[in-house]
Amino acid sequence: MLIIFAKILSVFGITFIGYGANKIKWLPIESTKYLSLILVNIASPCLVVYSMSRQVLTEDTFASVTQSAGLMLLAMTVTALIAIAVVKWMKVPQSDRGVYRLLLTFTNNGFMGYPLSLAIFGEDGLFLMIIANAVFMIYLYSVGVIILIYDKDGKIDLKSAMKSIVSIPFLTSVIGLLMFFLGIHLPSLVDNFLKTIGDMTIPLSMIIIGIQLAESRIRDVLTNKYLYITMILKLIVLPALLFGIFVWLPFNTLAFCIVIFAMTLPSAAVIPVLSDIYGTNTKIASQGVFLTTMLSMISIPIYAILLTLYLGIH
Known part of the structure; x- marks a missing residue:
């Protein structure tokens, strides 16, 4: 258990680089806009394509991936x-309901899921987290956008929702899944290039989180009762509920642990970005991500230890 905790601590430790760089004005909050663009549109897609192209489609991998x-x-x-x-x-104000729905539903399984799953579950866990994140991206940029804007102006803006689908994360996720299922492998030169770029994903994601935490103010969230309820539901109640529901289903144990672990992570860092794009309450979105991220430093090690124990038993 100490080894697991040490691995999680080493990953979280990278956030202090971003935190410190922000405090000494090397990386101001404005830099996250550009770092996030690099992460979401370049580094992470390269990691996805690289990981998918490296996998050999066997009966076991097919079962674990589909599950x-x-x-x-x-x-x-x-x-x-x-x-x-x-x-x-x-009884959240109608104009803010979409933001709270996203905070409860979508987790930071790209920014935080990759490094933590690698540290806790190894290479196989990272690969399955990438699969889970591919589904996450497709769901977020389609259903997620509708969930966000459903209450805005009393109607669903389907045109805006459809535009979000034509995005690099969405398209890369689809391409990566197709490459895996069709058994498409890339030349070694391209493979090495994608790996080099993709390796930026883990440290860059944690540095971005560190910058965001450095700029967040805890006193801004103390007066919002809805955020407290959201935090408890997001980090404690919903993961436990999903575990209780899915544990009885005949899923591969590692796939089960990876998905449950993904759902224990804090609210997705991309939520404030989407909130800004679609004109919803960006302040609440940022505060929700901040609060769940801070408290996840306590909840994640607990869930990680419980899930690894469960994995070891089964």
């Missing part, structure tokens, strides 16, 4: 339905 993808889709759908009901129960 990871299917379980991730099921987990997000169940969570989204619960989020819709919970946000309505919380």
